[in-house]
Amino acid sequence: MATLSPPTRRRLRVLGFLSPWLIGFSVFFAYPLIATVYFSFMHYNQIKEPTFVGLKNWRYVFEQMPLFGPALWNTLWLVVVMVALRVLFGLSLGLLVTKIKSGVGFFRTAFYIPYLAPPVAATVAFVFLLNPGTGPVNEILAKVGIDAPTWFNDPNWAKPSLVMLSLWGIGDLMVIFMAALLDVPKEQYEAADLDGAGSWAKFRYVTWPSITPIVMFAVVTGIVQTMQYYTQALVAGKIASGVNIGPGSVIQPGYPDHSTLTVPQLVYSMGFQNFNTGAACVLSLVLFAIAMAATLLLMRKRSGLLSAED
Amino acid sequence: MTSTTLSAPAPASTDPSARRRGPAAARARRKRALHWIAVHSVAIAVALLFILPFVFVFLTSVMSDSQAMSGDLWPSSWHWENYKAVFETDGFLTWWRNSLMYAGLGTLFTVCSAIPVAYALAKFRFRGRRTAMLLVISTMMLPPQVIVIPMYLVWAQQFHLSGTLWPLIIPMAFGDAYSIFLLRQFLLTIPKEYIESARVDGCGEFRTLLTIIVPMAKPGIAAIALFQFFYCWNDYFGPQIYAAQDPGSWTLSYGLESFKSAHMVNWNMTMAATLLVMAPVIVIFFFAQKAFVEGVTLTGVKG
Numbered sequence: 001m002a003t004l005s006p007p008t009r010r011r012l013r014v015l016g017f018l019s020p021w022l023i024g025f026s027v028f029f030a031y032p033l034i035a036t037v038y039f040s041f042m043h044y045n046q047i048k049e050p051t052f053v054g055l056k057n058w059r060y061v062f063e064q065m066p067l068f069g070p071a072l073w074n075t076l077w078l079v080v081v082m083v084a085l086r087v088l089f090g091l092s093l094g095l096l097v098t099k100i101k102s103g104v105g106f107f108r109t110a111f112y113i114p115y116l117a118p119p120v121a122a123t124v125a126f127v128f129l130l131n132p133g134t135g136p137v138n139e140i141l142a143k144v145g146i147d148a149p150t151w152f153n154d155p156n157w158a159k160p161s162l163v164m165l166s167l168w169g170i171g172d173l174m175v176i177f178m179a180a181l182l183d184v185p186k187e188q189y190e191a192a193d194l195d196g197a198g199s200w201a202k203f204r205y206v207t208w209p210s211i212t213p214i215v216m217f218a219v220v221t222g223i224v225q226t227m228q229y230y231t232q233a234l235v236a237g238k239i240a241s242g243v244n245i246g247p248g249s250v251i252q253p254g255y256p257d258h259s260t261l262t263v264p265q266l267v268y269s270m271g272f273q274n275f276n277t278g279a280a281c282v283l284s285l286v287l288f289a290i291a292m293a294a295t296l297l298l299m300r301k302r303s304g305l306l307s308a309e310d
Numbered sequence: 311m312t313s314t315t316l317s318a319p320a321p322a323s324t325d326p327s328a329r330r331r332g333p334a335a336a337r338a339r340r341k342r343a344l345h346w347i348a349v350h351s352v353a354i355a356v357a358l359l360f361i362l363p364f365v366f367v368f369l370t371s372v373m374s375d376s377q378a379m380s381g382d383l384w385p386s387s388w389h390w391e392n393y394k395a396v397f398e399t400d401g402f403l404t405w406w407r408n409s410l411m412y413a414g415l416g417t418l419f420t421v422c423s424a425i426p427v428a429y430a431l432a433k434f435r436f437r438g439r440r441t442a443m444l445l446v447i448s449t450m451m452l453p454p455q456v457i458v459i460p461m462y463l464v465w466a467q468q469f470h471l472s473g474t475l476w477p478l479i480i481p482m483a484f485g486d487a488y489s490i491f492l493l494r495q496f497l498l499t500i501p502k503e504y505i506e507s508a509r510v511d512g513c514g515e516f517r518t519l520l521t522i523i524v525p526m527a528k529p530g531i532a533a534i535a536l537f538q539f540f541y542c543w544n545d546y547f548g549p550q551i552y553a554a555q556d557p558g559s560w561t562l563s564y565g566l567e568s569f570k571s572a573h574m575v576n577w578n579m580t581m582a583a584t585l586l587v588m589a590p591v592i593v594i595f596f597f598a599q600k601a602f603v604e605g606v607t608l609t610g611v612k613g
Contacts, residue, residue, distance in 0.1 A: 010436075013515055017430035018442070020423035024484025028461065029449050035460030046463065096356070099349045109599075110357040113364075116595050118544040120563045121587040124570055125367045128577055136366045139381040168360065172606050179607040221451075228453035231546040235567050264455040264547075271459045272551070280459050288456045295451040299444065 033288075040281040050277075057278035061286075065279065070258040071266045072286075074159065078229055078262065082163050083222035087215060090170050094177030108178075115171025123235040126165045127152050152240035155259035162232055162260065173218055180214040181207065220298035224291050230264040237261075263287055371582035378578035392582045401557055402583070405565035412475045412549075412561055413542035419482035420489050420538040421531060427485050428493035429519050433505060443494075449487035454547060462551055473556035478548045482538075489534040495608045496530030497523065533605030536598055540591055562587045 004012070015022070040057055044050035061068055093111055100107055114122070129137050130151035141148040149157040188206045197205065237255035253269055254261025263283060271280030370378050371392060373385040396402060430436075431443060465477035500523065508518040524531070546563045553559035560568070566587050570580045595602060 014430055014434050014436045017426040017434070017515075020483070021427040021446070021485035021490060024423070024481060024486075025445065025449065028481045028484065029452070029457065032457035032460040032464075035463075036457060039460065093356070096349065096353055100353050101346060102350065107353050107357055110360050112603075113592060113595070114360055116540065116591045117588050118563050118591060120544070120546050120566050121584045124566060124580060124584050125363060128370070128581060129363055129366055131577075134379050134381050134577060136370075136381070136383050139383060168363065175603055175606045176609070224451045224453070228455060230455070235546070238567065239570050264453065267455045267458070268547075268550075271462075277459060277463075284456045284459065287453050291451055291453055291456070292448070295448055298451075299447070 036281045036284050036288075039277050040285055042278055044277040045275045046277055047275075053278065057282045061279055061282045067254075067258060067261060067266055068283075070254070071261045071263050074233075074254070074259065074261055075227065075229065075263045077159060078162070079223055079226045081159070082166055082226050082229075083219060085163060085167060086170060086173060086222055087218050089167050090173030090218065091177050091211075091215070093170060093174040094181055097174065097178050098181045108175075111174050112171035115169045117169065119231045120235050122165060122169065123232045124239055126161070126168075127236055127239045130161055152236050152260075153256055155257040158236070158240075158256060158259040162236060165232060165236075176214060176218065177211070180211045184210045217298065220294050223294040227287055227291050227294070228264055229262050230268075233260040233262050234265055367581045367585060370578055371585055373578045375576055375578060378576070378581075389578070392578050393586070396579055396583045396586060399569065399579075399583075401560065401565060402569075404558060405560050405562045408475060408553075408559055409543055409561040409563070412479060412545075413539045415479050416482045416542040417535050417538045419479065420486045421535050423483055423485045424489040424493050424534060425524065425527075425531070426519065427490050428497055429523060431490065432494045432497035433502065433523075446487045446490055446494075450491055458547075458551060465552065472552055474559050475549065475553055475561070477552045478542075478545070486538065489538060492534050492537070492605060492608055493527070493530050496533070497527060500526050529601055529604055530608075532598065532601040533608065536594065536601055537605055539594070543591060 039050065041052060041054060042050035043053045043056070097104065097108055097111070117125070129135050132138055132148075132150040132153060137151075138148040151157050151161045184207055188210075189202060192202045192206050234253060237253060237260045241255040252258075253265045263286065267280050267283045267287070270276045270283060366383070369383065369385055372388045372390060373382070374387065374389055377386060431439065431446070461477070462472070466472035469477075471477050504522055504526070505518055508522050513521070543561075544563055545561070546567075549559075549561045549564040553561065553564065557565075566583055569583050
């Protein structure tokens with residue numbers, strides 16, 4: 001120790017503190033990412049040795065795989081609709097909460113709690129609530145004379161039902177927006193008041209400019225989250241289909257009519273049910289490309305993620 | 311604060327211009343009262359929409375088998391024994407134990423590994439610091455499905471650990487990007503004077519971290535611990551990949567779905583089980599609300 005020069009010692013100290021992450025990053029991130037690229041050029045069924053097949057997996061995924069089109073379409077549909085509605089709804093709730101004068105604690109908790117419900121439990125509950133035969137929602141709608149859809153059992157309504165489920169769990173966004181709204185300098189509102197600004201003008205010229213970084217943050221993290229949308233879609237499809245699924249039984253994912261099939265589900269089904277490792281890795285890399293593009297966008301637009309950097 | 315605001319337009323009386331002109335003040339007061347009513351009506355309506363699913367799930371969970379199939383909204387008799395039956399279902403207690411092990415060890419590992427890394431990223435100056443931060447954020451943003459296949463092959467073929475939860479728990483001892491990021495944002499708010507004075511007093515970096523930083527960072531550490539606990543508790547994809555082959559390793563989140571499949575017609579039992587999976591998370595939230603909200607806010611707002 002005594003023989004080391006101070007700069008070397010400082011460097012070793014940094015390395016020491018960072019070592020858990022350095023190991024984790026190389027072993028659990030860099031290695032598998034490189035291996036995914038490697039396997040995307042291999043034919044590999046997880047039993048025999050992998051053999052090089054060039055671009056065959058890539059061509060298979062983009063030109064022949066029957067479910068790739070629907071899965072990509074569903075994923076992009078969910079990304080656009082879910083992210084847009086979540087940001088809109090989260091912002092509205094955030095605004096509402098900041099306007100509430102009495103019982104803020106109660107309302108904030110009520111809006112926040114569903115976010116905590118484990119995704120599987122929330123999904124099972126929603127499939128039950130929206131169940132055409134026995135669910136309370138259609139029961140109530142029938143009482144007021146509304147002819148309700150069959151939700152998770154209707155290919156046109158399955159995705160909107162998933163969106164409803166995700167809007168129910170909006171609590172995290174609400175809190176983020178609420179914090180951002182409370183951060184808007186009060187003097188600016190007072191100045192706008194003096195200028196005789198109405199509430200829309202105040203929102204447009206005072207609130208909006210100061211919360212755009214947070215909105216941007218919500219949009220980009222929303223895109224990345226929705227790109228990996230998996231559990232809710234899978235569980236909703238399985239439960240709504242009513243099929244008895246024991247371990248080992250293979251069902252076509254995306255019930256009804258592949259309307260809830262997403263790219264991550266396809267990765268799972270290719271890699272762990274069809275043992276087509278190459279195709280699964282190609283699909284993974286498609287996900288990676290889109291998520292990476294969103295992340296780069298986030299960092300370029302300075303959403304505040306790195307702003308604390310001196 | 312909440313009790314006095316029922317008479318919302320109170321500030322009107324302190325506004326001298328309003329006091330002078332009586333009718334205008336009355337109009338302003340009426341306008342504010344209407345505004346108060348409008349905001350709270352909307353809030354109550356939305357709050358009902360958020361709470362009703364829980365109410366219906368609960369009411370169904372105490373119905374008889376046949377009533378749960380009928381679409382009735384209110385139970386005609388209360389079958390509390392459904393909850394007992396859920397606990398007596400094969401595997402349910404095992405799933406609890408596995409969930410607790412996964413979430414407990416996962417949280418412990420994450421916290422222990424995230425603290426030094428977050429500290430170094432927040433308070434050390436070294437070349438490549440910005441790059442390291444960018445890499446942390448990239449990992450945080452990466453869908454888990456992207457790297458799952460090679461990872462699965464390593465755990466299954468080299469270590470023969472598929473069918474257990476260890477492939478999910480062990481990596482957490484090597485830092486979790488989200489926790490590192492969150493904790494680093496928190497540590498940035500601690501003034502560097504504390505660290506400098508510790509150094510002047512001859513305190514080593516490691517001791518500074520343990521005796522000065524960790525006690526001050528308790529709220530941040532609590533937040534990452536809670537988030538990690540919930541992440542593990544809620545995780546479905548991970549257990550599906552690694553634990554699916556062995557029902558003895560299933561967690562509550564994974565088991566719940568198969569529970570519904572096994573009890574095809576019993577919505578009452580399924581709803582009881584669903585509430586039992588949600589319960590720990592919600593109970594913990596009520597004890598640790600502050601840490602939560604702080605953590606969520608930290609992710610969205612600059613440090």
